[in-house]
Amino acid sequence: MSDHRPTTTDRRTILKTTGAIGALAGVGAVTSASASRNSTEIIVSKNDRVSISDIESTVETVLPNDATITHRNDVLGYVVAEVPESEYGVTVDLVSTLESRSEVKYAHENGTMYALESPLSPNFRSQNQPNDPGWDQQYAPQMVNAPDAWNVTHGEDALISIVDTGTDYDHEDLHAGFGSDPGHDFVGGTSDPAPRAASESHGTHVAGCAAATTDNGVGVAGPSNAQLIAARVLGTDGSGSMYDIADGIQYSADRGADIINLSLGSPSPSPVTQEAMQYALNQGSLPIAAAGNSGGSVGYPAAYPEAVAVAAIDSNGDPASFTSRGPEIAVCAPGVDVLAPVPFGDSYDRFSGTSMASPVAAGVAALGASAHGLTGNNKDPQQLRNLLRGTADSIGLPGSIEGDGLVNAAAIVDGGGGDPPEEPTAVIDVSTTTPEVGETVDLDGTSSSSPNGSIDEYHWNAQPGGEVTSPTATLTRDEEIAVDVTLTVTDTAGASASDTVTIVFGGDDDDDDPEPGECGEETNTASASGSLDGGWYGDTDNYTYDVSTANPCDATVTLSTSEDFDLLVTTDVPTQPARSTADTANADEITVDLDGVDNLGIVVRAGYFASGEYELDILERGK
Structure with missing residues (x-):
């Protein structure tokens, strides 16, 4: 999508807004050193079966050589390690690596707590206000209620693919989201998805709209801190072939993207792109696409049902003059004068377009995916789509512009919207329903199933009789009697279903038998x-x-x-x-x-x- 760029804000302008909040004294027997602005701290807790020395050795093995252990608490069993700024971009990877060790109970980045009524600063609006110096010049994360969602998650375990022009994965506000393999260049046929010129800024800006690193002391804040990969499918002039775009979508799905952002489009249909999006859905990836900037009908690929089509609004909640509209619109998001990174020199700029609204919605979707465990092997694009749309708030615009409404980060992490868990199926396999008196009947519930996942609980109830909790059971009676046996199964989503069978000891129940x-x-x-x-x-x-x-x-x-x-x-x-x-x-x-x-x-x-x-x-x- 072409973008409107009415104003330009460089890094120096952003940094002018930086101010100190002040220091608070800690209370308690244990004190800790605060990380400097050039480092971050990771707290690592040990399991009960190892010593504090063991956990120190583990931390020293996993962390970079220039990281240091600055604090330990022998009573609670944790250590604090300070990681230099040069390693900050891999903090999420370091935390994941530490948590994968059997001797580690948990690991996470250090944070700050405040007394709820402590007067910190006249400008302090929320205990979730990040320390990014450009925060006060932003409106998009605030408008979608991202700070309230950060009480639950920053979305670090979700993976967003940026299918776009090249992306500056070394940018100070993006490098924390990229791993060692940042993506692929389909335009040039290389393994480097970086932009080739300063004018190739679109992909970098889009990535920042979705996941500029929050609370890292530089630049701006994105709605999420999702992991990122990049597929360069558009060249320096902002255009690209449909098959390159299709290849980029397929690549993203194969890389395990939970969400694929498509801030690109055409008024002409592209079956190969639609096929690629269907492939992505089958692989568990949700495509989110910009509606278009024509002011007319929704373009492609956003118009395809496989995509979540996103329209743009401004900071007042009014429709962007350029946004495309139509029945295909699913949700809307901020897309006018959105401040985000641009490539080379750690710079920032304000762009306008549905290209900006789409990744803002993608960042909100990443928060929802993380909060509800819909990432990695558990990703479910349909459930994520339902959550994103079901938690959006109507802002009084026509449905052709707002769809289901403005995306809402706080609501999506709370679990509103989306379909309720589907009902499982309880199945009783029985060796016989007409046993002789004293004969043992075998009952098997393992054929039960659930579309939500596996069956967690099996509960048998025999009337008259007793109860047992197990996948299989047996039943016997020493008299002629009819026994109703009910199996209730409960799945991993908490949904339950039951099945009942009548077992007649002593032969058939003649009352129910058909006549010859x-x-x-x-x-x-x-x-x-x-x-x-x-x-x-x-x-x-x-x-x-x-x-x-x-x-x-x-x-x-x-x-x-x-x-x-x-x-x-x-x-x-x-x-x-x-x-x-x-x-x-x-x-x-x-x-x-x-x-x-x-x-x-x-x-x-x-x-x-x-x-x-x-x-x-x-x-x-x-x-």
Whole structure:
């Protein structure tokens, strides 16, 4: 996107706003040295099984040679290490490395606490006000409530990919977010995603809008401190080929990006880009895209349903004059006169464009991903999309401009919005439902499943009888009696579901048995399970069921799922049923007449972009 640049602020102007807040005296038996402005401190706590000397040795091994241990507390079992400014950019990596050691209980950067009513300074507005000297010249992080979100997380474990022009990963306000492998240059075919000229400033500014390092004593603050990678897909003139952009999106997904920011676009559709975004979603990455600066309809790739399209507003909450608009808009974010880094010389500038609004929204999404554990192997782009949109606040603009509203960092980390956990499926596998008196019945709940993750708890309840908590159980009775056994499962998201089976000791329950010659005197059952990924065109699983009772009369096919899936059945195999089949489509349970039928064709079909698991059960009845 082209950007409007009405004003320019260099680093010297920003630094003029810096002022000392003042010193507070510590209270307590243990005192600590404060890190200088040229260093940062890391607190490292030991596990109970090691000594304070052991943890000192570990810290000295992991930290750089010029880091020093400045304090230790033998009672609480921690040490404080001071890391020089030259190593500040890898602080997050150092903390992660320390926490991966078995002898380390936890590690984190040092911070400051204040008495809640202590008068620190007339300009002190929040205990989360960072020490970045340009903070008072910013409005974007404040407008999206980032300081309140920082009580929960700064988003350090989320990874944002900047698919853009080159990014100055050595910039003083960005280098902390980049690791040793900052990204790839798809324009020049090199491994260095840095800009090639000072005029190539777009990618650096976009990266700063999302994750300029907060509270590092220089420059400005981004809404998040997310990790960053860069894919240089646009050249020094700000343009790039669609396939380079598609390659950059794929690369970002393969690198494990939780969020892919796309501050670029065209009025023309780009199927290869859409395909790349679908790939990214399948890999767990959420594309967030700038809506466009035409003032007209939303451009591509933002207009594709795979993307979260972001429109721009100004500091007053009014629509930016240039922002594109339309039904595709998901959310809005600050995008006018946004102050952020630009390349070479650790400089800063104010840019305007939906190119700025998109990464602000991406930074808020990173906070949400971090707060809800939707990063790394647990990333879930659909849940993250729901959280970002569901926690946005309407600011009274038309839906074509604000979508669901202004992104809200404080709300997204609190967990509002998004879909509630889906219901798991409880399944009881039983060795027999009509045992003899004294016979042991085996009960197995391990076929239970959940779309939210694994099953954490299995609770069996027998009435009359007792209770047991385990994946499997046994049941026996010394008298003729019918026992109702209920299994309740609870998954990692805290959602529960139950299944009940009646076990009749001493033989069949005659009251429920069909009379000879009635439909149901003979039965046969079958089941299957699977998962579908709907995508743009939908996805299907096809089954064939062979009728097996001697005198079949009917069969009931049941689909169990929380997703937008269709169940379709035909008695004309091998012809598979069409979606428009009037008496079978859009049903969860279908009963068909088996008179003269040898087999059934069954299709489970996903709706567009519906993805998840399902269970399929067949009950065939004969006379």
